[in-house]
Amino acid sequence: MRDFSDLSEREILALAISSEEEDGRIYADFAEGLRNDFPATARVFHGMAQEEGDHRRRLIELYQEKFGEHIPLVRRQDVRGFITRRPVWQLQKLGVGLVRRQAQSMEDEASRFYLRAASRSTDASIRKLLGDLAEAEGDHENIADRLVEENLPAGVRAEEDETSRRNFVLRVIQPGLAGLMDGSVSTLAPVFAAAFATGRSSDAFLVGLAASLGAGISMGFAEALSDNGSLTGRGAPLARGVICGLMTTLGGIGHTLPFLIANFWTAMVLAFLVVIVELAVISWIRWRYMDTPLFSAALQVMFGGAIVFATGILIGIS
DSSP: OEEGGGOOHHHHHHHHHHHHHHHHHHHHHHHHHHTTTOHHHHHHHHHHHHHHHHHHHHHHHHHHHHHOSOOOOOOGGGEETOOOOOOGGGOSSOOHHHHHHHHHHHHHHHHHHHHHHHHHOOOHHHHHHHHHHHHHHHHHHHHHHHHHHHHOOHHHHHHHHHHHHHHHIIIIIHHHHHHHHIIIIITHHHHHHHHHHHOOHHHHHHHHHHHHHHHHHHHHHHHHHHOOSTTTOOOOHHHHHHHHHHHHHHHHHHTTGGGGSSSHHHHHHHHHHHHHHHHHHHHHHHHHHSOOOHHHHHHHHHHHHHHHHHHHHHHHHO
């Protein structure tokens, strides 16, 4: 691996050619990944991929004029400190917001990189070449803005943003909320029943830990096996199962951890306070993402939690 400052003009131009080709393919991958759910944004990236192809052809013509036909393979990963891109194929799901932000940063990052490299160079021809490349990257940003205006009017963008939000709720919030509710509420009865039945924090902690882990595993498998997401649009079953299982375990562990405290009543009071926080968080999530009125969400969650909590106490003291 070599430093960028050690590259010759020929190598810098070859690097620019390979970088333009890579960026063009990234934009094409973005367009393909967004084509079904976000067709307007996909058209934007298709246009940007074409622009990158035009820039690459111009660079190749310049290279052939100065250095001949053979272009050495100089890639980003071969140059120390150069900007690298995460391969699009490694992304499980392309979110329209994430893709837009990454695309906006790509040209800006490349432009700033060329400017910094030019400021460190003492060779006039290299400084000019790097400056020209930085200016070209700035032109790319203007082209991207123009393509957005042509293909993505405000109404269409708002519609795509709403689709993105709906997918996020289906694929992340719903399985996470189901797990959090199950873990926070269903484990109340065994934890507090064990606590009042034995009067020992350590026993309540063991019961709570077992209940939380068991519920997390069960809910994770149930969510992952419920459907494959092809018809419901709920996304990858493995991801949903992991989210649901982790949130279930987290919901149960929250009011279990206070029972690590040896003093029984101190642990009991702290666990009760944690339960209130957990139910408040569930209510807020339902209000924020499920369009449930805050008062109604809080009343429903608190009522259900109180019933399970009272059930555990009654069993424990009987």
